Amino acid sequence: MKELFPLKQVMGFIFSLILTIVALAVYFFNMSFPFGMTVLLVTAFIQAAVQLVVFMHAGETEDKKSIYTNIYYGVFIALVTVFGTLLTMIWGYM
Structure with missing residues (x-):
């Protein structure tokens, strides 16, 4: 049963949610423009990498x-x- 549970996809989804919450924190905490843009760019690139590797199975072929x-x-x-x-x-x- 353990091999049937998609642990990698669930962890990727949770990590994507955490990155989205971090990106929303830029808006809600009214961060300065340079710092906010840096946080947004870093979270965007990390989330794109998670999407490619985990959900699009880029490394499994x-x-x-x-x-x-x-x-x-x-x-x-x-x-x-x-x-x-x-x-x-x-x-x-x-």
């Missing part, structure tokens, strides 16, 4: 190396796009 490589590539492209946009539109470099 035989080709998990290619799946993680594609995830790293996607994150890299997203960061280049965001910081490239900030560099040209806000910080004034062309």
